[in-house]
Amino acid sequence: MKNTLIATLFLLFIISCKKNEITATLTNSQESNSIQYRDQYLTNVKKYLIDSISAVDYRNIDFNKAIAIKFDSGRIFLLRLQFKKPDNEFILLKTDASGHWTKGMILNIKYAKGIQQNELVKKPHSFNGNIIVSSLNRKGNNNFQIRNGFRKDSTKNPVLPSGNTLPDVVVTAYIPPSGSISYADWYNLLDLYAPAELGIYDYGNNGGSSNSYYGYYSPTDPYSYGYQHGGGLAIADPKEIEYEDPQSLSDISIYDYMKCFDNIPDEGAACSIEIFSDLPVNGEPNTFFNWQDGSPGHTFLQIKKTNGSESIQQNIGFYPDQGWKTLLYTPVASKLVDNGEHKFNASLKMNLTSVQLHSVITEIENLSNSSYDMDQYNCTDFALQVFNTVRPGNELTIPLYVLPGNTSSIKSKTPQGLYQQLMNMMEEGNSESANITYAGFCGYVGGSKGPCN
Secondary structure (H helix, E strand, O other), X not given: OOOOOOOOOOOOOOOEOOOOOOOOOOOHHHHOOOOOOXXXXXXXXXXXXXXXXXXXXXXXXXXXXXXXXXEOOOOEEEEEEEEOOOOOEEEEEEEOOOOOEEEEEEEEEEEOOOOOHHHOOOOOOOOOEEEEEEOOOOOOEEEEEEEOOEEEXXXXXXXXXXXXXXXXXXXXXXOOOOOOXXXXXXXXXXXXXXXXXXXXXXXXXXXXXXOOOOOEEEXXXXXXXXXXXXXXXXXXXXXXXXXXXXXXXXXXOHHHHHHHHHHOOOOOOEEEEEEEEEOOOOOOOOEEEOOOOOOOOEEEEEEEEEEOOEEEEEEEEEEEOOOHHHOOOOOEOEEEEEOOOOEEEEEEEEEEOHHHHHHHHHHHHHHOOOOEEOOOEOHHHHHHHXXXXXXXXXXXXXXXXXXXXXXOOOEEOOHXXXXXXXXXXXXXXXXXXHXXXXXXXXXXXXXXXXXXX
């Protein structure tokens, strides 16, 4: 994994601070995709800020620690301005590529009383505290209570949205090559406030709807998580965490799906099985989540059979029959799901004989009623068991990890471990390297045939 921990996205635009126009210094073509004149950008921001905040706050801004988050293909930038004495406090501005802005506020992250921030990097935890939102002139504020990662409502009960949503705060674990674990809180402020004011919509991706944009998280202080300032205005892309809600996925009749392969003759057929790893954060295989709060990523299989002009493929994934938020580290009922068109980051393909294909089908059917257990029998365990059915003596083995939040310290199979093993095989020039697909940022598998009568 390339541990890039500078990706931030803090979005909250309750306070509108309209300013008089100043002369633009960049042409339209220059501002379309990136900030080309970064010094002038900050100059424009300062012109706007100087009469919008107090003199004390203005003097306390550390402009050397400014980060602009490029959003919506560079048409919108979210500028984060750190205070010299932060106390987890910073300014957030919405700007264009020239540094002209229309929205702004001051954010302050408060941990619950008695919790020490430096202790949170040593052990798994759920975030408890407050997010305080103030106008730039500090004449008003909103105080949002966060309990166990979710915002509390007016009845002081945790808000646990039904359906496919990530919490307001997720806890991640970063596992570097040394094997040590560092935990960190990451905040998604976009869900708390008004994403529609950005003019950006999700249209259903990551479980979002037409007026919200899920999955973008940021650390409280990016400079505490390894960001090295290189001079000038830093520009970063947001960190996107993929989310997939098991409850929203329909289970399939695995017998009807596997029956399709009988419609193609065995003699002369070309058959294959492919195992896919989908990371929860693209490009970051060392990022892990407490599966009760966020997305664990996914491992799934593609079974394929071709004979002449006839071809069948089915994409099969193993899931719990309930949402991540309700799971404990105990077995629950499972279901098999059609993973056609699913995202992936890496895969390993293996050619099969017709006899081996039928062994794979039998194994899938035999395992279809297995219980799902996050740490002891999850999607990766299922996919590897099927895949290794036709690899006697040459089983695919992967690194094991203790999942965040699992106090029993059981080491588990994960999509991250599968991804890391496939990358290691490629780097070492393994004999199967030619059958490994590295999808770059991410790729998509093809569709499934579906059930057959």
